[in-house]
Amino acid sequence: MLIVNRLTKTFGGLTAVSNVDLEIKEGELIGLIGPNGAGKTTVFNLLTGVYLPSSGEMAFEGKSLARLKPYQITARGVSRTFQNIRLFSTMTVLDNVKVAYHWHDRYSVANAFLRLPGYFRGEKKTTRAAMELLEVFGLAQKAEELAKNLPYGEQRHLEIARALAANPRLLLLDEPAAGMNPQETQELMDLIAQIRQQFNLTILLIEHDMSLVMKICERIYVLDYGKVIAEGVPAEIKQNPRVIEAYLGREA
Amino acid sequence: MKALGLKKNLAITAVLVALYFAIAYAIKINLINPFQQVNLIWMGINIILAVSLNVIVGFTGQLALGHAGFMAIGAYVSTVLTMNMGLPFFFAIVLGALAACFVGLLIGLPTLRLRGDYLAIATLGFGEIIRGLLVNIDYVGGAAGINGIPKLTNWPWLFAFTVASVLLIKNFIDSTHGRACIAIRENEIAADVMGINTTRYKVMAFSVGAFFAGIAGGLYAHYFYLIRPATFTFMRSFDALVMVVFGGLGSITGSVIAAAAVTILNATLQSLGAIRMVIYAALLVVVMIFRPQGLLGTKEFTLRTLLGKKEGVGKDAYRKQAD
Numbered sequence A: 001m002l003i004v005n006r007l008t009k010t011f012g013g014l015t016a017v018s019n020v021d022l023e024i025k026e027g028e029l030i031g032l033i034g035p036n037g038a039g040k041t042t043v044f045n046l047l048t049g050v051y052l053p054s055s056g057e058m059a060f061e062g063k064s065l066a067r068l069k070p071y072q073i074t075a076r077g078v079s080r081t082f083q084n085i086r087l088f089s090t091m092t093v094l095d096n097v098k099v100a101y102h103w104h105d106r107y108s109v110a111n112a113f114l115r116l117p118g119y120f121r122g123e124k125k126t127t128r129a130a131m132e133l134l135e136v137f138g139l140a141q142k143a144e145e146l147a148k149n150l151p152y153g154e155q156r157h158l159e160i161a162r163a164l165a166a167n168p169r170l171l172l173l174d175e176p177a178a179g180m181n182p183q184e185t186q187e188l189m190d191l192i193a194q195i196r197q198q199f200n201l202t203i204l205l206i207e208h209d210m211s212l213v214m215k216i217c218e219r220i221y222v223l224d225y226g227k228v229i230a231e232g233v234p235a236e237i238k239q240n241p242r243v244i245e246a247y248l249g250r251e252a
Numbered sequence B: 001m002k003a004l005g006l007k008k009n010l011a012i013t014a015v016l017v018a019l020y021f022a023i024a025y026a027i028k029i030n031l032i033n034p035f036q037q038v039n040l041i042w043m044g045i046n047i048i049l050a051v052s053l054n055v056i057v058g059f060t061g062q063l064a065l066g067h068a069g070f071m072a073i074g075a076y077v078s079t080v081l082t083m084n085m086g087l088p089f090f091f092a093i094v095l096g097a098l099a100a101c102f103v104g105l106l107i108g109l110p111t112l113r114l115r116g117d118y119l120a121i122a123t124l125g126f127g128e129i130i131r132g133l134l135v136n137i138d139y140v141g142g143a144a145g146i147n148g149i150p151k152l153t154n155w156p157w158l159f160a161f162t163v164a165s166v167l168l169i170k171n172f173i174d175s176t177h178g179r180a181c182i183a184i185r186e187n188e189i190a191a192d193v194m195g196i197n198t199t200r201y202k203v204m205a206f207s208v209g210a211f212f213a214g215i216a217g218g219l220y221a222h223y224f225y226l227i228r229p230a231t232f233t234f235m236r237s238f239d240a241l242v243m244v245v246f247g248g249l250g251s252i253t254g255s256v257i258a259a260a261a262v263t264i265l266n267a268t269l270q271s272l273g274a275i276r277m278v279i280y281a282a283l284l285v286v287v288m289i290f291r292p293q294g295l296l297g298t299k300e301f302t303l304r305t306l307l308g309k310k311e312g313v314g315k316d317a318y319r320k321q322a323d
Helices: A040-047 A070-076 A093-101 A109-114 A117-136 A152-165 A182-199 A210-216 A234-239 A241-248 B002-028 B034-059 B067-083 B089-111 B116-136 B155-173 B176-186 B188-193 B198-224 B234-247 B252-272 B275-290 B315-322
Strands: A002-011 A014-024 A029-033 A055-060 A078-080 A170-174 A202-206 A219-224 A227-232
Touching: A002 A040, A014 A029, A014 A040, A014 A202, A014 A227, A029 A040, A029 A210, A040 A078, A040 A170, A040 A202, A070 A078, A070 B188, A078 A152, A093 A117, A093 A152, A093 B176, A109 A117, A109 B155, A109 B176, A117 A152, A117 A182, A117 B176, A152 A170, A152 A182, A182 A202, A182 A210, A210 A234, A219 A234, A219 A241, A227 A234, A227 A241, A234 A241, B002 B155, B034 B067, B034 B155, B034 B176, B034 B198, B034 B234, B034 B252, B067 B089, B067 B116, B067 B198, B067 B234, B089 B116, B089 B155, B089 B198, B116 B234, B155 B176, B155 B198, B155 B252, B176 B188, B176 B198, B188 B198, B234 B252, B234 B275, B252 B275
Parallel strands: A029 A202, A029 A219, A078 A170, A170 A202
Antiparallel strands: A002 A014, A002 A055, A219 A227
């Protein structure tokens, strides 16, 4: 589904991501781990068009993503959340989700200006769909609250809901459990499993919480200093000396 | 819910109709004398300018300082159309606005790739270019401008254009397209990643703002007899920006109230001469210290807030919207 070939990104003299190869098959749940500063989020930014790659190729369902703008990549069926939450903070929870419907489900500008029947039909349809999605995340009660007033954990959930509203086939989750306690992390894992089924998703996820990664990911890529140093099923990764070294350092 | 929405619309319509006839009557019995009428016209023009600039600056978050340029295009094009081509007033105004909108599109495409202060400077430069061009076009009188413009702007036209402008802008903002603009203001990267073509929507907001600024320009030209390039300096753009900030970036009703308040303030302080600008500036400083988000922030002034009712929160509010 997603094939990344020798993807490289340099910022001036710094190589943040170097010759990264990834391959994700439809329906998989893949983890991307690595120490701080390993380049995980940069990979996400490259995959979603926030950064342009310096070299290398990435293809989603057989079509290249390399020179596309973020909104064009979204239209191909890739959506994401952000590590540092990027909600539309002074918009309501409901409107945050509705924004993501815009690209695939909207009425014309004339309908908007003149409030023609298309406007009412379109708004009703989007509102209904957005509320159903919020229901899945337990946020329906808070639909009219401003996103910035939600507690932290719910803001993370809203980010996922918004990403789903963009109708992706591949969902990229950037540290969804960051800052959550073990119980919240457990709930999040159940939620990820549920939406994966319900929305037929392929998921690539960055995470620091090893228990989460090891439990739910089918395969894991390990990144260190911008390079993939290991790849395999969780059991293999746990044993891999290079991974242990990257995380814990070499014995003196 | 539909009944409630209808009730609200009826209430607003009733208020507007009452306002229209009250002022028409006041003009007729000379309660509003010709001098005060000038301020009335200014109020309408300022409301259109402020609300249209708010689409760009307040809702889409793009600091543009060339609004007077669009106003100038609307004024000149509509004037040429009524005076030289003999077009009816209404069509001349709309075509003038379309011309401003078109120029907004042309200017927007290259400049809206810039951000923040760069965009501000670029649009400022654009406003000055328009003025410079007008000075050098003899067909429109060069620096002397055009005079003897027929006085076609009257209370009914002003009222109709002002109300229509505010309503159309409100409809735009409350739609999926308006949400796309607000999302850009809130977080441009997230908006882009959520599938919004950010350049397209910035240009759209810019052209929508330009269109209505063009209407304001047309109304101005057909009331004040004379237009010159010097009428549309940077100070005019700045005035509009002050009203937008004063009322609240991202509040339509805020812009309307601020535009009306600033117009009245200007008129009242007129007799004070030079000290007027000092008082005006001091008031702005005070507002910015005590209410940096503007009078209304991003909120809207509604009948609900007037009656002191709490806005519905949660599921019920949604049900009202969805049913």
